[in-house]
Amino acid sequence: MEQTFNLKQKLKQFSIILIPILVTQLGLFAMNFFDTIMSGQYSTADLAGVAIGSSLWMPVFTGLSGILLAVTPIVAQLIGGKKEMYVKNTVIQGVYLAIIMAVLILIVGLIAVNPILSVMNIENEVRRVAGLYLAALAAGIIPLFVYNVLRSFIDALGFTRVTMYVTLMSLPLNVVFNYILIFGKLGLPALGGVGAGVASAITYWLICIISIVIVHRNRPFSEYHVFRNKVKADFTKWKEILIIGIPIGFSIFFETSIFSAVTLFMSVYTTEVIAAHQAAINFSSFLYMIPLSISMALTIVVGFEAGAGRMKDARTYSYMGVSIAVLIAATGGVLTFIFRDAVAGIYVTDQQVISLTAQFLIFAVLFQLSDAIQAPVQGVLRGYKDVNITLIMTMISYWVIGLPVGYVLANYTEWAYFGYWIGLIAGLTAGAITLTIRMVIIQRNKMKAAPGH
Numbered sequence: 001m002e003q004t005f006n007l008k009q010k011l012k013q014f015s016i017i018l019i020p021i022l023v024t025q026l027g028l029f030a031m032n033f034f035d036t037i038m039s040g041q042y043s044t045a046d047l048a049g050v051a052i053g054s055s056l057w058m059p060v061f062t063g064l065s066g067i068l069l070a071v072t073p074i075v076a077q078l079i080g081g082k083k084e085m086y087v088k089n090t091v092i093q094g095v096y097l098a099i100i101m102a103v104l105i106l107i108v109g110l111i112a113v114n115p116i117l118s119v120m121n122i123e124n125e126v127r128r129v130a131g132l133y134l135a136a137l138a139a140g141i142i143p144l145f146v147y148n149v150l151r152s153f154i155d156a157l158g159f160t161r162v163t164m165y166v167t168l169m170s171l172p173l174n175v176v177f178n179y180i181l182i183f184g185k186l187g188l189p190a191l192g193g194v195g196a197g198v199a200s201a202i203t204y205w206l207i208c209i210i211s212i213v214i215v216h217r218n219r220p221f222s223e224y225h226v227f228r229n230k231v232k233a234d235f236t237k238w239k240e241i242l243i244i245g246i247p248i249g250f251s252i253f254f255e256t257s258i259f260s261a262v263t264l265f266m267s268v269y270t271t272e273v274i275a276a277h278q279a280a281i282n283f284s285s286f287l288y289m290i291p292l293s294i295s296m297a298l299t300i301v302v303g304f305e306a307g308a309g310r311m312k313d314a315r316t317y318s319y320m321g322v323s324i325a326v327l328i329a330a331t332g333g334v335l336t337f338i339f340r341d342a343v344a345g346i347y348v349t350d351q352q353v354i355s356l357t358a359q360f361l362i363f364a365v366l367f368q369l370s371d372a373i374q375a376p377v378q379g380v381l382r383g384y385k386d387v388n389i390t391l392i393m394t395m396i397s398y399w400v401i402g403l404p405v406g407y408v409l410a411n412y413t414e415w416a417y418f419g420y421w422i423g424l425i426a427g428l429t430a431g432a433i434t435l436t437i438r439m440v441i442i443q444r445n446k447m448k449a450a451p452g453h
Contacts, residue, residue, distance in 0.1 A: 003308070010301075010316060017300055020164035021155065022293035027167035029289050031174045031203060035196035035372040036282045038178050040275065040348045046193035047348065048271050049129025051278030052122060053197070055260035056113070057134060061141075063253025064101050065148045068094055070245030072296070073303040073382050075156035080307025088224045089436075093152045093237040098145035105141055109134065122267050122274075129193040136197030140204030147204065150211040154221065156300060162218075166210050174203040245385035251378065251394040258427060262406060262420040269417055272353050277349035277417065280360030284368070287332050291372045293326045295379030302383025311446045318380040318439065322373060329372030333365040364422035370428035377435040386442050393434045402427020 004010045032054065040047035071094045078086050113134055117127050131267035151163045151364020177199035184190025191198065215221045216228075259281060266277055298321040305314035335342065381390050409415045415422060 001293045003310070005315065007316070007320075010320060011315070014297060014301060014317060014320060017155075017158060017160050018293060018297040020160035021296050022290065023164045024151075024160070024167045024446070025289040025293045025296075026286075027164070027171045029286055030171055031200055033282060033286055034175050034178055035193075035200065036278065037347055038182050039193040039196050040279070042182055042190075042192045044271055044275050044348070045123065045125045046129050046351060047278065048122070048274045049126045050133055050193040050196060051263060051274055052117070052120070052126060052130040052131035052267065053137075053193075054278075055263040056116065059139060059253050059257035059260045060105060061144070062256045063249045064105065065145060066249035066252035067101070067242065067245035068098055068145065068148045069248050069290065069299075069382070070094075070241045071149055071152035072156045072299055073385055074240065074244065075153055076300050076303030076383070077307030077385070079157065080304040087153075088226050089231065089234055089237055090241070091224070091226050092231045093234050094149040094152070094241060095146055096233055097238060097241060098149045099142060100147040102142040104402035106138055109138060113336040120264065120267050123271060126271065126274075132194040133197040133398060135324060136194055138201075139198075140201030142367065143208030144204040147208040147211050149427055150208075150215055153215065153226070154211070155296070156303075157220065158304075159220075160297075160300075162214060163211075166207055166214070169210065170203050170207045173206065174199055176212075176295040179204055244385055244387055246380060247391040251387070251391050254391075254394045254398045255431070256433070258403055258424065261403060264423065265407065265420060266417055272350065273356060273417055275348060276344075276353045276356030276360060279344065279353070279357045280364055282347070283336075283343055283361065284364040287329075287336070287364075288371055288375070290328050290332070291375035294321050294325045295375040295382075297321065298376055298379035299382045300350075302380050303385075306446070308382055311443070311449075314383065315447065316444045318376075318383075318443070321379070322376045325376045326369065329368045333368045336361055336368070337365050359418070360421060363418065363425065367421075367428045370425065370432045373432035374428060374435050377432070377439045379433070380439050381442065384442055384446065386438070389438055390435065393409065393438065394431055397434060401430045 001014070004013050030190070035050055036047065036054075039050040071090060074090050075087055113131060117131055120127065122130075154160070154162050178196055180188060181185055181191050181195030181198050183195075184194070212227065215226050263274070263277060263281070266274055299319060301317045302314045305311070305317065307398075340358040340361040341354065343361060344354040347357060348354060378390060378394075381387065402423050404423070405418040406428045409419025409422050410417055411419070413419060
């Protein structure tokens, strides 16, 4: 990270940080992407089981790991403010929190998963696959959370290409593990969708171990001596991380959980509808990695500039990032609409499911544009450490507007299951509008308070 003085330099710096983050996010998502595709090739029931399991797991993972994202703006502002001596403590306390949260998830999951699955109106085979898929994933939760902290540290220093290399190294291994375990190769039994969970858990351990080695041995990370000396728990630092991180985590939870809630509500429909919905959601989530990556890059550059007191530069980065996201989303939406049947065919071979998936993808095109605004704007606000109002706005947008609208349309109109997707569009649009207003207000106040204004 270094100071920039014109738009061309900012675009170059932003691209250097963004592109590796994007590759990393696409790589991490590709693990879930291949889980879904390869499970679908095994059987429709396994695809539906992985869909249900993912719907329970993803909001929990993204929400709680989102708390750990607080490490990024904290470290970025420390670096921008020339306070590098405090970085080590932030990172190691983040690791402690990661382990504690992972253990709590394991305990709650052990108690709650089976009762939740038992009350769902799904086929027994789908229920079995979902339960065992989650049990397999559980083995990789602790290393996955620790990796998220180390990744936030590495990214905050501007070395986003390092986490990109880690992901690119692990992705082929994940695909190989999937192939062996799902379809039963090398003399092993065919586990179907459950094998996808086992493969992911193994991969989580690999990326965690690789990241620990890099932070311990490679410069400039080794200069912070994160793992050199034993560090006691620092509850003051935990409080700082949690004060910033909890609103971030819950904001992410409110967004991701509405998609999971919709999937759970749709469990009353046929297995074919569930499978088609999951395939369309999976592809939409794949495209969402672009605005999400832009959001993460914006948190780094805005945090760096805000930490240094350069509010005008922070504002320039924010509008640059949102503009790029909207342009890419518009292009991606047009291509998705044109090739929706071909996209559906990637996931399943059942012609009925392909037709349904293509119809869902039409609705997915519409909320891509809202995602392209609300995700980057959230990244900007995190860079300013403005997270509490964002939490309230996302909760209202998704749970007070989005889900109720979807439920009413799905159950009391002819839209049926498509009504839930219209509700998603309504919630995301409301979020995009309110968050943008908040960003404009924050920037106006920051500019007025900046020295020399």
